[in-house]
Amino acid sequence: GQQVMQIPQYQHVQEGEDFTTYCNSSTTLSNIQWYKQRPGGHPVFLIQLVKSGEVKKQKRLTFQFGEAKKNSSLHITATQTTDVGTYFCEGYNFNKFYFGSGTKLNVKP
Amino acid sequence: NAGVMQNPRHLVRRRGQEARLRCSPMKGHSHVYWYRQLPEEGLKFMVYLQKENIIDESGMPKERFSAEFPKEGPSILRIQQVVRGDSAAYFCASSLMTGAYEQYFGPGTRLTVT
Numbered sequence: 001g002q003q004v005m006q007i008p009q010y011q012h013v014q015e016g017e018d019f020t021t022y023c024n025s026s027t028t029l030s031n032i033q034w035y036k037q038r039p040g041g042h043p044v045f046l047i048q049l050v051k052s053g054e055v056k057k058q059k060r061l062t063f064q065f066g067e068a069k070k071n072s073s074l075h076i077t078a079t080q081t082t083d084v085g086t087y088f089c090e091g092y093n094f095n096k097f098y099f100g101s102g103t104k105l106n107v108k109p
Numbered sequence: 110n111a112g113v114m115q116n117p118r119h120l121v122r123r124r125g126q127e128a129r130l131r132c133s134p135m136k137g138h139s140h141v142y143w144y145r146q147l148p149e150e151g152l153k154f155m156v157y158l159q160k161e162n163i164i165d166e167s168g169m170p171k172e173r174f175s176a177e178f179p180k181e182g183p184s185i186l187r188i189q190q191v192v193r194g195d196s197a198a199y200f201c202a203s204s205l206m207t208g209a210y211e212q213y214f215g216p217g218t219r220l221t222v223t
Contacts, residue, residue: 097142
């Protein structure tokens with residue numbers, strides 16, 4: 001069946017370094033969403049990507065959707081300690097939702 | 110404008126008891142989703158419901174688990190005869206419509222089975 005794989009599982013960075021997490025789907029997605037979950041908290045919606053090749057930016061965060069709509073990435077420039085948390089992607093296709101396993105980001109001050 | 114509400118926030122049950130988790134979606138949202146998250150793991154989709162209909166329950170265990178979203182009132186996730194492996198955080202999310210609309214998550218119910 002369809003799956004969304006997310007890598008890496010963990011990432012430890014020094015404050016100020018960049019961070020990227022990747023999601024790859026086995027089949028084409030209609031759209032993809034990104035969420036952030038702080039430790040002990042609940043997922044919070046960050047962005048939705050719909051179009052092939054779409055790039056969206058939110059301050060230090062850059063989101064990309066691949067041309068084939070099968071992969072996506074989230075890049076954080078110059079991480080801060082407030083970026084700590086787990087970042088999930090969620091693909092949608094034909095009334096079904098596929099969550100990536102998440103990338104847990106730890107930022108050392 | 111209240112967000113997604115879940116109660117209880119914490120629930121402790123002994124093995125063999127029943128657990129009932131409630132979710133009130135955001136105002137105007139008619140689509141509800143339930144997810145389970147084991148400690149240190151990602152979210153696992155369980156079930157997607159619209160009012161009075163189950164759209165997709167492919168992620169829900171075949172036995173002991175059931176979900177409903179009645180015409181009036183909250184969505185209920187029911188776990189019968191709980192076992193220790195059911196201990197997890199259960200998140201509910203709602204959306205205005207499906208597919209092209211983001212999901213808003215509730216604070217979750219942390220279920221502990223003793």
